[in-house]
Amino acid sequence: MAIEVRIPTILRTYTDGAKAVDGSGETLQALIDDLEGNHPGIKDRLIESGDLRRFVNVYINDEDVRFMGGLDAELSDGDQVVVLPAVAGGAGSSAQPVGR
């Protein structure tokens, strides 16, 4: 079972700079445990006191896991998981080029 996990820039120190890594697990918790095996330290950046960290957002096929059971959210082969930091926004914040 292969699940692609997209890693934000800030966490790529744990993945040797890789933007995406493969993992496996039938739940998000199992997937993160699996990632920890290959990328030690990453789990602690995602989870705090048994729950996702407040400013970490995780999506399974674009849906926020907090509305799918959190760490118990179920995964299937071929799912895509995206990890992102929480940022401020607003409908119609202007288009702002960043860093270019």
Place this chain on the structure above:
Amino acid sequence: MTRYDSLLESVGGTPLIGLPRLSPSPDVRIWAKMEDRNPTGSIKDRPALKMIEQAEKDGTLRPGATILEPTSGNTGISLAMAAKLKGYRIVCVMPENTSEERRQLLRMWGAEIVSSPAAGGSNEAVRVAKKIAGEHPDWVMLYQYGNEANALAHEEGTGPELLADLPEITHFVAGLGTTGTLMGVSRFFRSAKPDVRIVAAEPRYGELVYGLRNLDEGFVPELYDASLIDSRFSVGPRDAVRRVRELLELEGIFAGISTGAILHAALGQAAKAVKAGERADIAFVVCDGGWKYLSTGAYEGTVDEAEDRLDGQLWA
């Protein structure tokens, strides 16, 4: 009612427009709440006016006062319009790389602009505004991310309007920024029609936007209450651009890019309803028109080209 005593009186009361070509079937229909029809052309006129009225009522905003707000866009324009008509001074804090159209519009309505460093985006603008507020205790920061009047504008306005126009509503889909629209509309429906599903569409930006963010110093608006939302989707620029173009191509509506992201989530709900063989009437928010975003390049060339151009921009 189509006659008003002043521009401020005309905020809200926007039309709900059916989308027969984008709706998958007569049983699963999609409806656009046209918030671009507000006085300054965006949904933000509702919370801006409500926040000012509330602050006047509780005495924090007195004649001649200075309003301070971290905003890179529509809220600033809405506040500046209301401030001009009501005689307040307004200072907007916005990232230094905000588009020139925005700056010109804000200046025309009389706003003064303080720039915050580009690198931190909106998070940084919020931080700088909070610092300035500390230095000027007499200035009034309405603070849309934490001001209950923001959500209240939708609980008292947007929500009841939707139910009146679409009593059979099953889903409400809106963008997740300050979270005010979703919180307010959800509060209304949780009490008036609790089976309405509340769906959030959150813009997913390019890597450059998230690149420098520290996971321990993120930002979740004070208004946000996850229990008022049923599901939340992350929508990238490619889907947003594709949908905003379909909206114009198939239904003739010219909307801003964030509306494309919201429509994408609405169509996702529609597809689920079709698959489940359920009836659905899905209302989503058209936040504003596309005019202010023409310079982003989202409306020209192929979707691939538009996606490339939006990479690294805060497009919603």
